Amino acid sequence: MKTENTESIENTDSIIVDSTKKTPRVPVIEISNLYKSFGTLDVLKNLSLKLYESENLVVLGKSGSGKSVLIKCIVGLLPSDSGIINVFNQNVLKLNRSGIDEVRQKIGFLFQSGALYDSMTVKENLEFPLKRLKDHLNQKDIDAKIIEALENVGLPDVINKMPSQLSGGMRKRISLARTIVVDPKIILYDEPTTGLDPVTSDEISLLINEVQKKYKTSSIIITHDIECARLTADRLIMIQNGEVYKEGTLSSFEKSTDSVIKSFFK
Amino acid sequence: MKIKIPVAKAKEIARVQALRLSERTIAKKQATNNFFTDIADVILFITHLLKETFSRRFELREFLHQCFLIGYKTLPLISVTGTIMGFVLTIQSRPVLVRFGAETILPGMVAVSLIREMGPVITALICAGKVASGMGAELGSMKVTEQIEAMEVSSTHPMRFLVVTRVLAATLMIPLLILYADGLGIIGSWIGANIKGDVSFILFFSQAFSHIGFIDLLPAVVKSFFFGAVIGLVGCYKGYNAGRGTESVGKAANSAVVLASLLVLIVDMIAVQVTDMLAK
Numbered sequence: 001m002k003t004e005n006t007e008s009i010e011n012t013d014s015i016i017v018d019s020t021k022k023t024p025r026v027p028v029i030e031i032s033n034l035y036k037s038f039g040t041l042d043v044l045k046n047l048s049l050k051l052y053e054s055e056n057l058v059v060l061g062k063s064g065s066g067k068s069v070l071i072k073c074i075v076g077l078l079p080s081d082s083g084i085i086n087v088f089n090q091n092v093l094k095l096n097r098s099g100i101d102e103v104r105q106k107i108g109f110l111f112q113s114g115a116l117y118d119s120m121t122v123k124e125n126l127e128f129p130l131k132r133l134k135d136h137l138n139q140k141d142i143d144a145k146i147i148e149a150l151e152n153v154g155l156p157d158v159i160n161k162m163p164s165q166l167s168g169g170m171r172k173r174i175s176l177a178r179t180i181v182v183d184p185k186i187i188l189y190d191e192p193t194t195g196l197d198p199v200t201s202d203e204i205s206l207l208i209n210e211v212q213k214k215y216k217t218s219s220i221i222i223t224h225d226i227e228c229a230r231l232t233a234d235r236l237i238m239i240q241n242g243e244v245y246k247e248g249t250l251s252s253f254e255k256s257t258d259s260v261i262k263s264f265f266k
Numbered sequence: 267m268k269i270k271i272p273v274a275k276a277k278e279i280a281r282v283q284a285l286r287l288s289e290r291t292i293a294k295k296q297a298t299n300n301f302f303t304d305i306a307d308v309i310l311f312i313t314h315l316l317k318e319t320f321s322r323r324f325e326l327r328e329f330l331h332q333c334f335l336i337g338y339k340t341l342p343l344i345s346v347t348g349t350i351m352g353f354v355l356t357i358q359s360r361p362v363l364v365r366f367g368a369e370t371i372l373p374g375m376v377a378v379s380l381i382r383e384m385g386p387v388i389t390a391l392i393c394a395g396k397v398a399s400g401m402g403a404e405l406g407s408m409k410v411t412e413q414i415e416a417m418e419v420s421s422t423h424p425m426r427f428l429v430v431t432r433v434l435a436a437t438l439m440i441p442l443l444i445l446y447a448d449g450l451g452i453i454g455s456w457i458g459a460n461i462k463g464d465v466s467f468i469l470f471f472s473q474a475f476s477h478i479g480f481i482d483l484l485p486a487v488v489k490s491f492f493f494g495a496v497i498g499l500v501g502c503y504k505g506y507n508a509g510r511g512t513e514s515v516g517k518a519a520n521s522a523v524v525l526a527s528l529l530v531l532i533v534d535m536i537a538v539q540v541t542d543m544l545a546k
Contacts, residue, residue, distance in 0.1 A: 077415050101421040115416035118407075129420035182420075 025052040027086075028186055028218045029074060034083035036069055036242075043069050045242040047083075051186070051218050056208070058221045058229045060264060061239035067222040068112070070239070071188040074220075075107055076100040087186070105133050108184030108217075112191045114175040116163040122174050123159045126150070126181050133182045149181040150174075152214065153207060169200035173207065180211055187211070189221040193228045205231035226264060238264070311503050315433065318426040325427050332435035336397055340443060347392050348447030351384055352376060352454030360462065369463075373470050374477025376455040382482050385448040387534050390493035393440050394526035398501035401432055402522030405505025406515040414506075429502045436498030441490035481545065489537035493530050500526040 029051040036044040043066040051057050061067045072078040074085055076092055085092040087103050095103065116125050126146045130137065137145070150156045153173040163171060172192065179187055192208065193201035205228045212219060221232055229236060229250070236253050238245040238261065246253070246261060254265050271279075355376050363369050405428060408414050414424045456470045504522040508514040 072415075075419055077418060104419055104421050107419070109416070109419045111412040111416055113411050115412040117413055117416075118411075128417075128422070132420055132422050 025055075027052050028088060029220070030084070030086040031070075031074070032084040032086075034070070034073065034085065035081040036066070036073055036078065037081055043242050044073070044080075047239070047243060049237055049244060049247075051220055053218055054212070054216055055234040056212055056219045056221060056232045058223060058233035058236045059239060060224060060226075060229060060236060061245075062224070065239045066242045067239055068190050071109070071190060071220055071222055074188060075104055075109055105182070106185045108179035108182065108187040110172075110175055110179050110187065110189045110192055112194055114163075114171040116171055116175055116178070118163055120163075121159070122150070122155075122161050122163070122166075125163070125174065126178050129178060129182050145181055149177040152180065152211070153177040169196055169203065172196065172200075172204055176204075176207060176211065180215060180217075183215065185217060187217050187219045189219060189223075191223055191225075192221065193223065193225045198227070201225060201228060202231065204228075208232050224264070307507065308503065311506070312499070314425055315429055315499070318423060318430050319434070321423075321426060323426065325431050328427055329431040329435055332431050333439055336393075336432075336435050337439040337442060340393060340396055340439075341446070343392060343396060344389060344443050344447050345450055347388065348385070348450035349454035349457075351388055351447070352380060352451030352456075353458040354454075355379065355384065355451075356455040356458030357461070360459070370473070371477070372459060373452075373455065373465075373474035377452055377474035377478055378482055380451040380455070381448050381478060381486050383486075383534075385451055386444050386486050386490045386493060387530065389444045389447040390440065390490070390497065390530045390534075391527055393436075393443065393493075394497050394500075394530055395523050397436055397440070398497045398504075398522040398526035399519040401436075401498070401501030402504040402508070403515055403519035405429075405502060406508035406518035407512075409506065409508050410510060410512060410515055424506075429506060432502050433495060433498035436501070437491055437494040440494030440497060441487060444490040444493070445487070485537060485541040489533065492533050492537070496529045496533055497526045500529060 027050040029049075031050070032048045034044050034047040035042070047066075047070065049057075059067050059070065069078060073080045074087065074092065076095070080093055083093070088106060090099070090103060092100065092103060116122075117128065120128065123146060126149060127142060130142050130145060134142075146159070147156060150159060153176050155170060155173050155177070158166060158170065158174070163174070166174065176192075189208065192204050196204065208219065208221065209232055211217060219232075221228070223229055233250050235248070236250060237247045238253075240260060246256070246258065253261055256262065256265070356372065359375060360369070360372060363372050363375070405414070408428070414428070417424045417427060452471065452474055455474070456465065456467060459465050459470060501522045504518040504525070508518040
């Protein structure tokens, strides 16, 4: 289980102060009153949350509760109906295409399916975002970064393989390597352990922690895998019917007597 | 004789009828809305495509890769089709021409029909089957597996990288494939002519080309660019707008072939009318 911070987390309206260092923690993502609907179906209703620097925020919720929609709205993959999404103090909803591209340079996104490009080798998959987001790098630097990213996920030997030659867990790791290769400041994980066996799921969860420590990233981890939440969470949020249902530490969730929360932490 | 219905039952019948009527009205309104939404979608897609085509950052490498895939990888199929086209046309036409003592015009007749109509249309239909379905399935599966979204997150414009390159490559390569099929068709025709006769290769070719004029070649080449654009556009549109499930990949590929083939024939009909009007 991940060591919990000693700070007060329950009151998220004020800037959180680390009691050991006495330095205010700055929110890197600040969402206020976010609404998103598909036709007549309201997926997100008045949702507000904050992600602080160097923290892992786990977002729990049932399927269809709007977890994935939330992180897709953050990177501008889905347009929101109303609200504010501030990423490094820039409201994503008011940015034009080039502005969004700029914000995306600071955000890594790990897709549920891995989303590796089938027609490219592992090396080309990692090269693709690097050449576009870090166009000042020469080929030697690009190769070095690719090898470093693959070593960080423990798969330096598969560099010339095609995604179809990899197992589910390996694909997730390569996908994570593709995410970290561009040095993002924030990583959004969309159900990183879905479809994996318990052992590989734990490996991925530990890898998420290693990445956070090494790259000092802030992360939002969308999951309904409680084991993954236990291993990675600094703070948790539960979404129910498009709204934040509960927010707090892992222990507060585990001790909760609320039937909805209990159904997750059985 | 009047039938008496209790008031409550009559009210129930009226309520059910009203409900059915309103359901039908809503369904019709929905269908009309869907039709206009589809039209708007196509217009938006083409507008977006044109905008990205003339943007500064052109994906040259991907364009060349697509040219290779569409051109080189379709070559064996087009070679066989082109040769058989000329061969069959000759075998079928020869007996009729012999009956009228017009056997000498066989090379010219075959060449003109191949270059003006058969070559472009049949090659385009074959390409609609191979290229449009391939694009529909590829982009459709990329959409289902979130690869298009992954591209967008990497600050790559999927429209520019995936669609513009494919549509331009199809527009450029399909006319070349059509010219290649025409050439092989004439060779196939020469083989067919030699089954029951003895014509030298040079004589056959010189006779064939003596009947072809600029007016035969130009409209065929111009319309083949439109065929290429239509095939690329339909394949990409269907794939890019595929639904979320795996079933939609098959649907995208299938509807891409059907629509691309249909549009090739419609473009051909328009091209024939325009050529006819201009020739007068």
